Amino acid sequence: MTQSTPTLLFLCFKRQLCTPSNCSQHNHRNLLQKHFSSLSLLESSFKMSKITVYSRPSFEGRSAEFMFDVTDLAEKGFDNSIASIKVIGEPWVAYYDKKFAGKQRVFEQGEYATLVDKDKFSSLKMVTADLTDPEITLFEHVNYQGKRVTLRKETNLKDIEFSNIASSHKVTRGVWVLYEGINRQGSQLIAYPGEQVPNYVPLSFNDEASCVRPLLPRS
Incomplete structure (x- = not known):
């Protein structure tokens, strides 16, 4: 030996990589x-993943490239100053407030020449969670009460008679995006694996969700 x-x-x-048999x-x-x-x-x-932000639409003006979470864009000279975005690799979530708080919007790999939330973001977070085999349970009332529905794929909630009634959720696996409107429209709420949110009211999202989808692993 x-x-x-x-x-x-x-x-x-x-690591429990072997057993007596092998x-x-x-x-x-x-x-x-x-x-x-x-x-x-x-x-x-993760090393290849990055987000590039620009101070003007169509990738013009000042720019900055980030490969790690940014808790306060003011420290980078970009607080409320992002007008276009390019993402390579893993998805990123942009937040209205510093320290990953407030309203939020997800950006997957691609180029975004114009933004609905122009000049609104104050922090950035890269999605590093396992995106395989996603599952989320939505509840009709706060504190996980009332009717419930468990989802494993993108769903317009009106198709299952659950639109605009969700008030809490539990995420079993994956990262999920809840949308205010059908077909991925409107405001977003990002839900992370293991997360349990007992009340949407403080998040200004109570009875708002109309569409839910998981972020999928890149092929």
Whole structure:
């Protein structure tokens, strides 16, 4: 047994990468290589992800590029000063207030030459959550009371007689976008995995949701 084997055994134990049935030095190495290869791909995806903001429409004026969350755009000279956006890689959420508060809007990979929310944003957050196998449950009343519906795909809520009545939610998996209007129109509320929101009233979103969709992994 080589000197590096104890390290491999320790990592396999900590990560639960092997079982007694496959526990051999060869399998250790293969499992570790596969595991760290996946981590490397995930890390590379995030490293390649960035958002570029511009002070004027059509990608003109001052610009700034961010690869990490920005809690206060005032510190970067861009508070309430974003008029167009380019996104590469993972989605980003832009917030009206600093520290990821207030109204919000998601921007997936693409170019946005004009913005409905021009000169409104004060913080930016990259979406890094696992987007596979999404699931959310909406509730008719606050504190998860009343009728409920569990969704796993994009849905116009009027099609299931649940439009404009949701008052709370629980997210099992994935990142979800709730829209004020059908077909992805109007104001947005972004819901993250594991999140439980007992009352939409403080968010000014009570009885507003008309369309719900999960953010999907990039192919």
